Amino acid sequence: MAENVKQFKDVTITFEAPSGGTFKVYTDMPGGVMTLGRVITLPTTTSRTEKTFPLDNPTLLEGKLIQFRCESGGIVRLLGGSIRFRKIGTYIDGTVGEVWQTQELSF
Helix, strand or coil: CCEEEEEEEEEEEEEECCCCEEEEEEECCCCCCCEEEEEEEECCCCCCEEEEEECCCCCCEEECCEEEEEECCCCCEEEEEEEEEEEEEEECCHHHCCCCCCCCCCC
16 A cells, blocks of 8 residues: 655753663665664763754665664663654555555546
């Protein structure tokens, strides 16, 4: 089924990371398979911290789906987060039989 593609601008995370960590971002484009798009280094913190990390360097991440994974050799407490994105259109995948047809037109 055709779905709207989104461009992901940035992610804001509220966290505590006494040992630091990495925050991995995956999207389903290109190819429809979740693929690693960005690796963000979480700084070592001693208290609750809110940081915004760009996802548009060198280009905006695009996809219908987005997934996050946090890794650390120690403890990371994820307390909240948000992501900014915009819809950019509809992606039609002809390899799985999707087609685009116009509505009926009257002339």
